Amino acid sequence: MIQEKDINEQIEWAKINADVMRSLENPRMAYWVAVIICLLMISCAVVAEIYQYNVGMGVAGLNNPHMWDLYIATFVFWIGMSHSGTLLSAILHIIHADWRKPIYRFAEAMTTFSLMTAGLFPIIHLGRVWNLYWVLPYVSDRGIWPNFRSPLSWDAFAISTYLSASMVFLYIGMIPDLAICRDSARGWRKKLYTVLSLGWRGDDRQWRNFRKTYLLLACFLIPLAVSVHSIVSADFAMSIMPGWHVTAFPPYFVAGALYSGCAAIITLFVLLRYFFRFEEYMTLPIMEKTAKLTFAIAMVWTYLTLIEFASTWYGHNMYDKEVLIAKATGPYAWVFWTMLFCGSVVPFALAFKRLRRHMPTMFVVSLLLNLGMYFERWMIVAPTLSLAHEPHQWNVMWGSIVQWAIVFGSFGWFGLLFLIFVKVFPSVSMYEVKEMIFHRRHHKDLVEIMEEHEAAMHHRKGGDKPGLEGA
Template identity: 70%
Template sequence: MPDFTKGEEKDIRDTIAWAQINGDVLRSLSKPRFAFWALFTFALCLFSIGVACEVYQWRRGLGVANFDNPHVWGLYISTFIFWIGMSHSGTLLSAILHIIHADWRKPIYRFAEAMTTFSLMTAGLFVLIHLGRLWKFYYSLPYPSERMLWPNFQSPLLWDAIAIFTYLTSSILFLYVGAIPDFAICRDNATGWRKHFYSMLSLGWMGTDRQWRSFRVTYLTIACFLIPLAVSVHSIVASDFAMSQQPGWHVTSFPPYFVAGALYSGCAAIITLFIVLRYTFRFEEYMTMPILDKVGRLTFAIAMVWTYLNFVEYASVWYGDDMYAKDLLIQKATGPYSPFWWGMNFCGSVVPLLLLSKSVRGSPTAMMIVSLLLNLGMWLERWMIVAPTFSHGYYPWTMDHDQWPGFVQWGIVLGSFGWFGLLFMLFCKLVPSVSMYEVKEMVYHRTLAQRHAREA
């Protein structure tokens, strides 16, 4: 096997014909392979479990999920934060790496953007589900009503709603605008209902210089908006906790800690889906091992930032003057939650050290296992932020350490993964998951650079 980590192998073969790029990617939209149906069925099963649990909870109340006072958030809000975090993958790959001209992102940013959108759509479900009586959701919307109530604009929960709405709609527009040239390619090669579908989506794009120029400026401008927006979204989610007085949550470093955690889990999820797509759609030509190597390095760097901020949080509590917060930290490390807390630290801070190894970064199987462990760590992190605080509060009656999520909570969490999987797989069959025009640009500019180098 060639040692690509020494730079001997290119990110992408620069002799790929443009017509071949179209052909390879358009093939992924055609009749699914067995692997696709297997994954789809698995996702559908998970989703069905979630729906069944939600229906049961709807009919019987939140008690069946093992919620009581003070255990009011549980896995629903933990998983909400997890999915919001996953949504940062698209922003990182599409917006941040686009602005710094890291062109190796081009074959893989489209599915990362889709992840962003679908993660936010999944996260939004938990906001509804955790209310229990979700048919009364409209109570929380800001509109003049006969109840003479407005939502509390000073609450980070309302900031959250507005920030997530802004992020979701902006991400959808970013994904859509970025895919218009590819929809035109699909339109030019499709027949039947797909022809009409892609004709509508491509808006009559013909690749004129005027369209390309407007497109370039728009894409860059939205990318510039998305970066501060993504940071603000997760800072606000962190404020849901940090602006409360609960022990373990009232920590100044929570916003950057949450943002780093979000980028971290987003990167890990990119690795997972990278490998799944590479094999399901036979994208070995585009989702290459050198690109996976770069994502692995990026993940390692972000993992170390997260680890640092994690220790900052522990140090702030340990050396701070809040005895309840310190007591909670000791409880996390030694109490009934300790296996999960140590598991979080192991998966989040020790497992990424494997990414230092070239052989690990060069093995898709190893990278798959590492990425799943990293995401397990990131999910545990969110759970360890939410649950222990509710089980070890200020008053003795809140110190109930034996309260665990019921099967309904677990079922709905599993269902969310199924929902995300279904959305993502439908997306992969309707929208090119590799950006064809950007890969062409990548190939073209590299060929041009080589030609200039030869001429010089």
């Protein structure tokens, strides 16, 4: 069977530049519709936040024992969403999987904007937003430092490191493309790209250092990404609350993060392909590979979910077990079973080639996967708080309209940042697509030479006998 190519190898390099540059100027109308929808979503959140700020955290429904609810579940969701972009880009870069090249840029941007969205939630959740700086590692005027034993202070370190490293990784990888933009843009764009491209001219010294730097950053980002979500899981696992004190939480969180990130890559793949007419770059074979990867991660997540249930069940801790039973049969049961359906059953759609190649189906499937992942985070936070150790505290909480409005708005905030990014910066890496084409063509030439050589040898053996000259 002939394998379909990831990209058209005959595409001209000048056309790649032109296509990507055109995407910065001329998106489809749907792009602007998406921008307006995002703005409307943000306005919902802004109104809700102003109301909450003026009236107090009570309007969010936060109380004892529900001191964490949708805000922290959403924080964990966005941190998770940030994982696939940079982590997969770095892993695929190290293992030389060149099919990543047309899609990694927007995936890395997704990481950065997810983290920026996640960062809003601890601030919103604080209520006293002006005291945000208390999480920073500084000494107060009474000589008191933050408690470095607390996973919450680890969060501050890990997330700020991850955000800065992801931004740098995204930026460094974009410098050669910014130079291309600089050479062909006009007006304010030219000024912006001239500053950001730092005088890149593509000489061998720059490429050599670039290659090494990018590799080193990729090597740093892989353990960093794993550590960030492990630390977020420590916010829960290091407590003694039923349902949270689970050894498998760090890998479970990392797998969930990768899963939701991969699903988000599929969503954005479909949207960008349509908005900017990127059919030649974001091709069906690349979508297939992304979908297969997502399917594999979905199975890992399913396995770890079952492990979590099994360890709770066989652990015979009555409090943990009660929370697990309540998840499956109590008031949150519909959320729990929807989570399992979306997270473990829906991904089987990715096993079918015909569905993997159908963009509207992939779009819907990716949204369902992320719905499952959102519910997963909610099911980590809410049931445990509903059934904590003290029976007099037991109650069910669904989140007030204020919380839901802010959560809803966060999707608009992420979407708007992302849409601005893809309009200002190239969302397909031009120089890496050229590299991909060059190396594939070069490889093809070598294969043709080998085949011709083998054919000549075969002809020689079958036809006239070899002479003695070559002996």
